[in-house]
Amino acid sequence: MVARHGQLRHKKYDTGEASNYLSRKQAMQKLQLNLKDFRRLSILKGIHPREPRNRKRAQKGDMTKIKTMYHEKDIRFLLHEPIVWKFRDFKVFLKKLKKAYAKGNENAAQRLKANKPRYSLDHIVRERYPTFVDAIRDLEDCLCLCFLYATFPKNPKTPVEMVGLCRRLCIEFMHYVIESKSLRKVFVSIKGYYYQAEIMGQIVTWVVPHSFAYDHPQGVDFTLMTIFVEFYTTMMGFVLFRLYHNLNLQYPPSLSGVIQDNSTENETDVADDEVQRERVAALNLCLARTVVEDEEIEMDTIETGAEETDKMEAARKEAEQIKKLQTLFKGLKFFLGREIPKEPLVFMIRAFGGQVSWDNTAAPGSTFTVDEASITHQICDRPRDTVDMKHSVSRDYVQPQWVFDGINRREILPVHKYFVGEPLPPHLSPFIKEERRVGDYMPPEEKEMHGLNAKKDVLDQEKQEESDEEEEEEEAEEEGSEDDQEEEELTEVEKEEVKNMAAKNMKVERGKPENINKEDVKEKMEKEEFRLREMMIKKKHKGLYQSMMKQRKKRVNESKQLERKRKRHDENEAATARPSKKPKN
16 A cells, blocks of 8 residues: 555554564564473573563554563574574484384484484673673672582482582682682671672672572472573683683692693593592692792882872772781681581681691591691580580680681681680671661671771760860859959949949950751751652652652661660670679678
8 A cells, every 4th residue: 555655554563663572472483493492592592581662562452461572683683593403403313212212222222312412502602791701790690500509419300410510610610719819708697608709800799508408499490490500501611711721720620739631541540530529629729820920919000190099099908908808817727627517618718818627537638637736726616515625725716607707807806705605796797788778777786897986086076075165164163253252352433443444445255156066957957858859759759759668667667676676685695694692691
């Protein structure tokens, strides 16, 4: 059909937003894949559903149900992917294998399994991460999932080879963090161990679950998780290879002083490789290097303008603190008890320059025994009566939290609060500082840690002001008493003369300002600004604002309740710690 100006008139939903989106069913038809292969392909390539601006137009007027929509360019991007042909070859392989088993031809089945079609994800990794920094930025999800799969037992839904590969990659990554001394923050919670490292200038945070008994969760799709792990393991191999070579470390890792020869393989070599893997997994020995470098890298002195001097000074102070943190446990020797979770503590202590060992009958890889005279700290987590403290003169017996809190405070803490059997202080999270919202509860230990110096300054200032006021009052009282005595001695005639002289010699003195509380004035101004901002909220956003304020009020009430509980807890502890007075005879 021709329009008035000679242009062709398009049918409805042939152009615009309707032509830019495809439903999942249409995408599967275009790629000629079933749902299982389409999900695998979209996860590996990083293609995800999109939310259209106008869903009615994108769904071509069909609003009976909400459909999963994909962008048409993303689906065209998948059309020429070589892995699609591998999926089709695998379908043919399954048909041939099923036919061979049905005919009872075992030789044909074994021959088919030997030539099973396999695909590589190397080109997808290079495609998704054009630069190395991009891969480092996307390392958090990769590490969390790999460390999770490394704790899984043998299970039909999680292949054994994949679990072993994840375990090997996690050990290699922890060795890199130890050698590069890039660990910055640690925290232990009910979910697991939280770590934060600085790699190539990027902050990477990941979680390591506790080594508890495995309980298979219901409602978790392990098939989808396995697809993600399949891609992440390939990505981790690329990243670790690059990171190791940046530090002049051999990859795959081998211990220093051990020559790795892969030319011949026999039973003795397999046994040696097993011992080598166990020693590497212990995280207790240094890795072999390709080139030994003893030069220390220092910050360059670059001449900058006056505006950037403050930033440079702050960066220099931060670099000095990090350099001090990297050698926090240097010169200290730790011995771990049998009940201590070995791997996280060995990882943390060695990442900050310390030496650590354990009983050689508990796990392989120990470097010294419990009777070593140079041990400075022995970490125990048992009642005091069950701990053998025969070396209590030459070493400190502490609980594991001493290591976590010392790393987060960036200093060696006193050990009297962390003795074996003592009630531990609260374990504060170093990750909550930036995420704290209005009304959240802050324990008194954290307030003291953050505002200790400010609190001291305020107390000193208040004491100084009080002393100044007392001195002024005393001076005023002394002057007033002297004037009263002089007035009593003067006669009435002399008083009139004094008044006339005072009137003649009258002077205008500078008055003192009133005692205005700056905090009260600031609080009033903030309340007024808040009230004006509330008046500026549009009517359509009033409901959302009220719900947000309701949640904030709820948080404030919860924090007040926690403060009351903490106050009662401190009072009960003080009452129990107070010695009972004996009656006098």
